[in-house]
Amino acid sequence: MHITRIAGALAVSFVLSAGAALAHHSVTVNFDTTKALDVTGVVKEVKIRNPHSQIILDVTNPDGSVKTWFIEWNDRNAMVRRKVPFNRLKVGEKITVNVNPNRREDNVGYFRTATLSDGFVLRDCGFAAFREAVANATEITC
Amino acid sequence: MLTRAIVISIVVMGAVAVVSAEGKRSDLDGVWILAKSADIQGLKLTPAGEAAKAKYDHVKDDPDMRCIPATITRVMHTPSPPLEIRQRGNEIQINYEFMDVRRRVPVKAGLAPKDAPYGVKKYPHLGRSVAHYEGETLVIETVDHGAGVLDTLGVPGLYESTQMHTVERYTADGNRMQVVITHTDPVYFQQPFTVTYTHQKLPGGTIENWGCVPSEAGYDRFKKSTR
Numbered sequence: 001m002h003i004t005r006i007a008g009a010l011a012v013s014f015v016l017s018a019g020a021a022l023a024h025h026s027v028t029v030n031f032d033t034t035k036a037l038d039v040t041g042v043v044k045e046v047k048i049r050n051p052h053s054q055i056i057l058d059v060t061n062p063d064g065s066v067k068t069w070f071i072e073w074n075d076r077n078a079m080v081r082r083k084v085p086f087n088r089l090k091v092g093e094k095i096t097v098n099v100n101p102n103r104r105e106d107n108v109g110y111f112r113t114a115t116l117s118d119g120f121v122l123r124d125c126g127f128a129a130f131r132e133a134v135a136n137a138t139e140i141t142c
Numbered sequence: 143m144l145t146r147a148i149v150i151s152i153v154v155m156g157a158v159a160v161v162s163a164e165g166k167r168s169d170l171d172g173v174w175i176l177a178k179s180a181d182i183q184g185l186k187l188t189p190a191g192e193a194a195k196a197k198y199d200h201v202k203d204d205p206d207m208r209c210i211p212a213t214i215t216r217v218m219h220t221p222s223p224p225l226e227i228r229q230r231g232n233e234i235q236i237n238y239e240f241m242d243v244r245r246r247v248p249v250k251a252g253l254a255p256k257d258a259p260y261g262v263k264k265y266p267h268l269g270r271s272v273a274h275y276e277g278e279t280l281v282i283e284t285v286d287h288g289a290g291v292l293d294t295l296g297v298p299g300l301y302e303s304t305q306m307h308t309v310e311r312y313t314a315d316g317n318r319m320q321v322v323i324t325h326t327d328p329v330y331f332q333q334p335f336t337v338t339y340t341h342q343k344l345p346g347g348t349i350e351n352w353g354c355v356p357s358e359a360g361y362d363r364f365k366k367s368t369r
Contacts, residue, residue: 078222108364
């Protein structure tokens, strides 16, 4: 398995960030939000949809074989409201995605951030930041 | 200038206040999002409730995986999708973005819930509902719930029977709205329990299409490309 920077088993970080802690409860059912790891691969598909978006990555192993990863993400409507620039994800681009690992599948993770080939870090600040912005009548900022 | 301001204020207040024979009703019209996590109180399961919860497997049993709204309680637990309320004379319209649930509840004194129409024609398991006002509070009573999963988020694995009876109470104060749902179901719960939702208004908000597709919502989404 080619995970260029395994923050996983070796660098499991406690990532109870504000976004994760306040995330949709079903996320914690499927994903271990106390752990995070980086997965580097080439974007095969981007499906921005409801109730869960999905990025499919082809990850090349050291032996040359390819493993497909499925990266779950938030629902489309929420990300549109939060002005998440998901259109920056391009099929064919090599990116590194930081994920919470799935509890059952070893090739599935929940999106935290994606570092694109130009160095841009794509993220969704989450519902808590959005509702705070609404309450304060300000624009959401990440 | 002051007089003009007062006149404008009176006009605006008159526009938003809905006055019934019982007095001023809460102005619930608008699009709302959750302001904080829901609060659950008084939850005590019967042995049947405990057994059902223990057997619950979200991969197989969660109606979300089939794009089916389990219950109004469950729909309202979802943090991001807003809901829209429109008080229209003798009908309350509630449009939930989550799972595209469009609910219509008659406001009719004397109508028993069991004789009321299904609130959501597409999903009769969400029950028959009728509304009335108690002072400023909108009250929606619902019976004839379909037996099945009650909640998958607040406390995953709660079930309801056909004996479930819910009472929703809506009050608003400016940009804040509180909804308290009282659940009574002697099959799975030892006593009535409440779920309280606190909302804030989403200025300029709209309800968008959800468009859930079962093949994209089920657990198999983790195992294959959908292309």
